[in-house]
Amino acid sequence: MYELIQTVLSSDEKTILRQLISKLSASGKRYFLRNEILHAFADYCHQFQKPAYFFHSSSLGTLIHYTHEIILEGDDIWLLVRPRIGSQEVWRLLSADTSNFELQTAQALLDVCDRFVNRYQSPILEINFHAFDRGIPSIDDPRNIGQGLAFLNRYLCSQVLSDREYWLDVLYDTLHRLEYDHKQLLIGDRIKSGIQLYKEIKQAIKIIGERPPEEPYEKFHEQLQALGLEPGWGNTASRVRETLELFDRLIETPEPAILEAFVARIPAVFRVVLVSIHGWIGQDDSVGRPETLGQVVYVLEQARSLEHQIREEIKLAGLDSLDIQPQVIILTRLIPNCEGTQCNLRLEKVEGTENAWILRVPFREFNPKVTQNWISKYEIWPYLETFAVDAEKELLAQLGDRPDLIIGNYSDGNLVAFLLARSLKVTQCNIAHSLEKPKHLFSNLYWQELEQQYHFSAQFTADLISMNAADFIITSSYQEIVGTPDTLGQYESYKTFSMPQLYHVVDGINLFSSKFNLVPPGVDENIFFPYNQIEKRDESLRKKVNELLFSSSDPQVFGHLDDPNKRPICAIAHITPVKNLSGLVECFGKSQALQKQCNLIIVTNKLHLSEATNSEEATELERIHNLINQYNLQSQIRWVGMRLPKPELGEIYRVIAERQGIFVHFARFEAFGRPILEAMSSGLPTFATEFGGAAELIDDGECKFHINPTDLEGTAQKILQFLDQCNTHPEHWHEISERVIQRVRNKYNWQMHTKQLLLLAKIYRFWDFLNKENREALLRYVDTLYHLVFKPRAEKILEEHMQR
Known part of the structure; x- marks a missing residue:
């Protein structure tokens, strides 16, 4: 430069x-x-x-x-x-x-920022995590950011090559620690060292090679146990032999693919806790808040998939005979004033699972007027420490032992995950979903002016603590970490920033750290499946949705279509300014060409101004109504404003698709965008905002489907170009439809997600065992931030709540 x-x-x-x-x-x-x-x-x-x-x-x-x-x-x-x-x-x-x-230096820039807002102070606390990067492998090429697992595997394999005997002992120590309810797995006490383990595995390979491939483990387990090898290597002779040979090959010719394949087979994760605090975690269609609904859906679907995947891994490892069962807990808060939902039940089974549960723990009643009700994500900070203490006791009682993995969700859930993992000495995974700091421009510089409403001082500190303390971080997109050449990533916004008169963050996160992993979620394929799978569709539901979208009268539906047979443009989102449905209505209203060919169908959670619960919703609702009147769209728009059950939402996408419509996600910024996946999975050609991770959901070769929500004319032109291609070549719509279906199937599915997540948990657990000295120093630094910075900020919020 x-x-x-x-x-x-x-x-x-x-x-x-x-x-x-x-x-x-x-x-x-x-x-x-x-x-x-x-x-x-x-x-x-x-x-x-x-x-x-x-x-x-x-x-x-x-x-x-x-x-x-x-x-x-x-x-x-x-x-x-x-x-x-x-x-x-x-x-x-x-x-x-x-x-x-x-x-x-970064420090000099932060001083300038403070002077800009007339809040310069010297000296000031400096937060710098750079020292803890030493000795930890970091990625060099920005293109590989988010590929931490692959990078760490290469690093570990290179270490095996450098000193095989040392690494044999490390592997022995790691595997020898594995047990379930005091039952030893993989290696028994007869094996005393890595060298002995290596020799016994060589011998076991010969013994198993003489057995029929499909012979059950129970028929030859005594021979393996005589060598010191306990259950967990596999459920059949062929499976056991493959696992043993992977270990043998790992020592002889260490390669990343071999390490990954071997670790994936290690039975090391049986009990998982998913922490999601501020959302209304429930399974009926009335549960959830607009700001947290996506997170609730994510956590429920992840829990189901994890329970199924762990059960499958237990079976393949041959542990059925030990009666080992997967246990997945969604940890959230119990809300006494639950508004008719089930959020006041302590324990609720997750539908579609055998042993996954929602465990609700109440906040302590500092002030019942606050703690017995739902609490906004901006106000929740004073109650998290005592919640973590109470939740730990409840978890241990429910699980019967420590969990093997704790996964945090969002800023508050991640902080609780840190507190639990720190206390229980358990592997911690961090999932942010969406970080608030980059969504609020200059929120760090003007934090004092915004503190009463948002309490960013507590939230940004909590983010720094949890993301640095986590053993590994998973994100849904690359852009979530480091953005694009033109925009900063969400995590990148925490690299260097000032909270004037509170602290300076000189180095808040190592973006090149091997702890970052790109693991996108999937969609519920039982609900969001392609429109052309006629045999799976419910004809009565199909008729009901068609009437709802195109003809029926309802107080919660606005508009009457002059020509219902026009190609539909569909958008599904909650009423918030960020989702920018008003921008889409304006784009449609300004384009006579779009109106000539299409109807606009929007599905939201609210329709009338009287339903708004805050000023942002009211402003957006009012703007949409005004735009409809301004452009006389009453006969070319259908606006469904009600909470719909998920099966009906799934059918909406398919009904739009069978009419060869399109889906448009017009958000000003979107960290990921679940509706985009749902639409694509249903077979809808999809246009998505270019700002945020949503752009990654659409194939790079299809960048003509990336739209700029600030460019109304340009967006209309992109849609019209696609429609012209479809009108000229009718097969074009079907080609794109099939392409987006296959993209979701191949890249965004829960089975792939959970397999990768469990593999990460095992690899990073192993890595922490090797890096425990440096990690303990990091955690002590994080503890200091928690007690000296976060807690005083949270206590100030509690003082405010006690006055209510």
């Missing part, structure tokens, strides 16, 4: 840079984000008739495209430059004539 800046300042482009800075300064602002910088530069190029290459590929153009923030401080110009994904540099151009420039 030094050479690029030097080139700009040593050429005629230096004058253009000064003029651009003057143009920015004339606006009266001093802090500029990437979009503002690019727009100003584009306006300059247009005003002075610069050729197209100058904007895109001149030295100045390249520098501008790398620059994500500009801060003007006196005569100095501060540039936050991102030369590649996951990496940032701070440059300071000294004096207005831009003659000199210097590379600056």
